Amino acid sequence: MAKVLKVADRRRCIGCLSCRQACARLRGEYSIANSAIEVKTSGGYTGEFVINICRGCEEPACMEACKFGALTKRTGGGVVFHKDKCTKCGACGVACAVNAIRFDEEGYPIICTHCGYCTKYCPHRCITTKEVL
Amino acid sequence: MLARDYINVLYIDLEKQEYRYEQRKDLVKYLGGTGLAAKLLDENIKPELDPLDPAQPMIYAIGPLSFVMPVCTKTVATFYSPHTKEYGESHAGGRFAMAMRFAGIDAVVVTGKSAHPQYLLIDDGVQFRDARAMWGLSVEETGKILRQTTHGSGVRSSIRIGRSGENLVTYAGVNVDTYRHFGRLGLGAVMGSKNLKAIVVIGNNTVDIPQELKVKYRKVYDKIYDRVLNTDLMKKYHELGTPVNVIPLNEMHSLPSFNLQKNKIDFAEDVSGEKFAEDNLVRKVACAGCPIGCIHIGQVRREFDAGYEYETINVSYDHELIFALGTFLGIKSTDEILELIDVVESEGLDAISTGVVLGWATEAYKRGYVSLEETLVPFEFGIVQNYIAAVKYISTRKNKFYEDLGKGVVHAAKVYGGSDFACHLGGNEMAGYHTGYGNVVGFAVGSRHSHLDNGGYSIDQSKPKEEDIVKKVYDEELERNILTSLVICLFARKVYTRDIVLEALEGVGINMTNEELTQFAKDIQKLKYQIKQKLGYSLDSIKIPERFFQTKTLNGVLSSEKAHEMVKEYKKMIEELMNE
Numbered sequence: 051m052a053k054v055l056k057v058a059d060r061r062r063c064i065g066c067l068s069c070r071q072a073c074a075r076l077r078g079e080y081s082i083a084n085s086a087i088e089v090k091t092s093g094g095y096t097g098e099f100v101i102n103i104c105r106g107c108e109e110p111a112c113m114e115a116c117k118f119g120a121l122t123k124r125t126g127g128g129v130v131f132h133k134d135k136c137t138k139c140g141a142c143g144v145a146c147a148v149n150a151i152r153f154d155e156e157g158y159p160i161i162c163t164h165c166g167y168c169t170k171y172c173p174h175r176c177i178t179t180k181e182v183l
Numbered sequence: 184m185l186a187r188d189y190i191n192v193l194y195i196d197l198e199k200q201e202y203r204y205e206q207r208k209d210l211v212k213y214l215g216g217t218g219l220a221a222k223l224l225d226e227n228i229k230p231e232l233d234p235l236d237p238a239q240p241m242i243y244a245i246g247p248l249s250f251v252m253p254v255c256t257k258t259v260a261t262f263y264s265p266h267t268k269e270y271g272e273s274h275a276g277g278r279f280a281m282a283m284r285f286a287g288i289d290a291v292v293v294t295g296k297s298a299h300p301q302y303l304l305i306d307d308g309v310q311f312r313d314a315r316a317m318w319g320l321s322v323e324e325t326g327k328i329l330r331q332t333t334h335g336s337g338v339r340s341s342i343r344i345g346r347s348g349e350n351l352v353t354y355a356g357v358n359v360d361t362y363r364h365f366g367r368l369g370l371g372a373v374m375g376s377k378n379l380k381a382i383v384v385i386g387n388n389t390v391d392i393p394q395e396l397k398v399k400y401r402k403v404y405d406k407i408y409d410r411v412l413n414t415d416l417m418k419k420y421h422e423l424g425t426p427v428n429v430i431p432l433n434e435m436h437s438l439p440s441f442n443l444q445k446n447k448i449d450f451a452e453d454v455s456g457e458k459f460a461e462d463n464l465v466r467k468v469a470c471a472g473c474p475i476g477c478i479h480i481g482q483v484r485r486e487f488d489a490g491y492e493y494e495t496i497n498v499s500y501d502h503e504l505i506f507a508l509g510t511f512l513g514i515k516s517t518d519e520i521l522e523l524i525d526v527v528e529s530e531g532l533d534a535i536s537t538g539v540v541l542g543w544a545t546e547a548y549k550r551g552y553v554s555l556e557e558t559l560v561p562f563e564f565g566i567v568q569n570y571i572a573a574v575k576y577i578s579t580r581k582n583k584f585y586e587d588l589g590k591g592v593v594h595a596a597k598v599y600g601g602s603d604f605a606c607h608l609g610g611n612e613m614a615g616y617h618t619g620y621g622n623v624v625g626f627a628v629g630s631r632h633s634h635l636d637n638g639g640y641s642i643d644q645s646k647p648k649e650e651d652i653v654k655k656v657y658d659e660e661l662e663r664n665i666l667t668s669l670v671i672c673l674f675a676r677k678v679y680t681r682d683i684v685l686e687a688l689e690g691v692g693i694n695m696t697n698e699e700l701t702q703f704a705k706d707i708q709k710l711k712y713q714i715k716q717k718l719g720y721s722l723d724s725i726k727i728p729e730r731f732f733q734t735k736t737l738n739g740v741l742s743s744e745k746a747h748e749m750v751k752e753y754k755k756m757i758e759e760l761m762n763e
């Protein structure tokens with residue numbers, strides 16, 4: 051059984067950034083700039099929050115865009131990143147229709163592994179993982 | 184200081200339009216927050232000059248735990264207070280600490296004055312940007328514009344002033360990310376005096392967790408996160424929030440109302456946390472790095488024209504605001520309180536001082552100390568429209584009377600009389616508790632004259648022996664020096680016991696002993712008093728107004744003599760500390 055990360059209800063989000071911290075922590079970083087999940091305000095704090103994640107495509111456009119084989123299909127949806135093959139060209143980020151890919155300071159894409167670690171830290175169950183075949 | 188052995192200080196000179204970073208190892212022992220900001224204030228303050236002289240510094244500091252441990256969300260600002268004319272320290276949450284952390288800055292020192300209004304954009308360096316077109320705009324509008332003119336959505340924070348700050352009202356605050364504030368003691372006026380409308384910080388740096396800390400850090404983070412979310416230690420702030428206090432304080436005869444003529448009201452239920460939650464609460468939001476989300480947003484719909492023309496107001500509320508802009512002014516409905524909060528927010532005023540000043544003005548008007556010619560509106564407890572107009576008059580200095588009101592209740596009472604019912608303690612307007620000696624004395628002697636200096640109101644509620652109160656107040660302030668230096672939100676003070684604080688420090692690679700922390704707390708207290716002394720402050724100057732002794736508290740009617748004796752007792756303890 052594979053799982054993918056899903057947004058359950060973004061309206062419950064309080065913008066605490068615990069999820070972003072969690073993902074960064076897993077990657078050995080303190081800074082939320084290095085997390086695969088992004089939480090932003092839309093129109094400032096008075097507006098609602100937007101939770102921007104990899105949607106776990108079955109036909110990943112990011113992978114199609116990568117000419118170097120650095121992204122391969124992940125069982126259940128989304129992609130697996132192979133850093134050794136990545137040339138930091140940025141094509142995947144452009145191809146992703148929901149803008150889910152951001153880049154770290156060195157220029158490598160930050161790719162969600164759908165591990166679900168971030169969901170454990172959301173106080174309002176805004177994000178969750180879903181079992182897929 | 185995170186993952187490095189120095190404190191990175193960003194110095195910005197508005198006069199010369201220059202900036203530089205200094206890596207200071209010598210500051211590591213001040214840790215951050217209160218300790219670091221006090222030290223930098225001490226280094227840069229000009230005691231011989233006016234608090235609003237361009238040469239005066241304005242300092243912002245975060246601490247070693249900021250953002251990287253749960254609920255370590257605050258930034259500490261220090262300055263020469265134009266309000267009390269002595270040591271100024273104010274704290275705010277929001278995203279500012281997070282943004283500073285990942286902009287790689289532990290502290291910012293701003294000096295000088297821009298030739299015309301500007302705002303600062305701090306990313307990898309500092310940009311000095313034109314703000315002439317923003318001058319005169321509300322806090323909210325400025326925020327909206329800044330979001331359009333700067334990058335970094337999601338990792339950005341902006342602090343800004345309203346008209347009151349521009350016009351140097353001595354209790355103008357600085358708004359942080361719309362819903363949080365450096366409220367007290369006039370930091371907004373300091374910013375205004377520098378022609379600085381706003382500061383935007385973008386925190387997008389990478390900071391690797393050092394290899395040797397990876398396991399440890401996650402373990403400690405998880406432990407604290409669990410204490411925050413899965414115990415009752417912070418429940419109160421999460422559910423109804425601090426307004427949960429309204430009804431209990433009212434029952435205790437400790438809710439300051441009608442300019443402290445009363446300690447209990449018959450409409451408490453109509454302005455209670457429960458009522459706000461039922462009628463107005465639409466959502467909660469959090470400071471970056473806090474899973475609690477104590478920021479309660481209340482909504483009120485207002486018809487601005489006939490023909491079903493509505494606008495919606497969204498503002499954050501908490502106990503202090505309900506007290507200052509509600510019960511203290513006799514305002515009886517949640518909608519009206521939110522409307523009043525909205526104007527105070529737009530103008531960028533400190534809500535507590537504004538409410539208390541207006542309470543004094545109402546009584547002064549009723550008793551004939553001031554005339555309608557001066558007040559322009561016929562102040563009446565419970566009538567919100569007058570107050571809405573008056574708030575704008577204060578922030579724009581409408582006439583001589585409002586100019587005086589804009590300097591605080593001590594000043595206003597000096598000019599017009601009525602100092603016995605001017606509800607300040609140590610020169611700063613009172614907060615929402617009238618519980619006993621702990622509150623009155625604790626607030627008056629507290630180093631920043633805030634109810635949060637030593638939580639005297641909470642000491643009172645534990646019904647202490649009278650002879651123990653001063654010691655408790657003293658000890659609590661020392662303890663809080665630790666929390667506010669790290670910088671832990673004081674709402675998490677029960678989560679962060681000494682053991683947990685030591686563990687948290689270890690989790691980010693700082694090894695301290697319990698004794699060292701105790702000594703640190705004393706050193707910081709000393710440092711604050713050194714600054715105070717430089718500015719000519721003496722605890723002898725404290726004179727608590729009569730009103731505090733006329734209105735009964737939870738612990739009975741207080742005696743002026745006894746309270747002032749307690750101040751003396753406190754002074755002795757400080758003297759002993761200074762001689763240690």
Ligand code: SF4
Pocket residue numbers: 103104105106107110111112113127128129145146147148149150151
């Ligand atoms: S990164 Fe974008 S394109 Fe690629 S799998 Fe995720 S959502 Fe689809």
Ligand code: SF4
Pocket residue numbers: 055072073076085086087161162163164165166167168169
């Ligand atoms: S599922 Fe894993 S990789 Fe994806 S955002 Fe969450 S923590 Fe990061």
Ligand code: SF4
Pocket residue numbers: 062063064065066067068069070089101171172173174175176177
């Ligand atoms: S942890 Fe949940 S509530 Fe917090 S920012 Fe992420 S999605 Fe929003």
